Amino acid sequence: MATKEEIKQELTKADARLDEATKNLKEWEEKENKGKRLNELLGGEKEKWDGERKYLIEEKKSLVESKERWEKQVEEWGKKFREVGGGEGNEQIA
Numbered sequence: 001m002a003t004k005e006e007i008k009q010e011l012t013k014a015d016a017r018l019d020e021a022t023k024n025l026k027e028w029e030e031k032e033n034k035g036k037r038l039n040e041l042l043g044g045e046k047e048k049w050d051g052e053r054k055y056l057i058e059e060k061k062s063l064v065e066s067k068e069r070w071e072k073q074v075e076e077w078g079k080k081f082r083e084v085g086g087g088e089g090n091e092q093i094a
Contacts, residue, residue, distance in 0.1 A: 002010075
């Protein structure tokens with residue numbers, strides 16, 4: 001089991017690491033670019049996903065138009081089929 005002294009030493013070490021990390025973060029934030037490279041990378045990703053989004057929107061429009069066209073075609077075929085068959089369909093002869 002850890003003694004009080006060991007716990008205090010670990011706490012002191014943890015505080016020192018926290019102080020170092022805080023100092024490094026402040027230095028990074030205060031640099032000239034202030035995360036400019038990170039922002040550039042994120043901006044590039046945004047453009048990539050915007051292009052993908054536009055492509056998917058256009059693809060969806062195309063699929064909806066195609067679906068509507070096929071629905072009309074099937075409806076026409078059903079009318080022609082009923083005309084040739086002479087009835088409404090699904091009629092059983094007894």
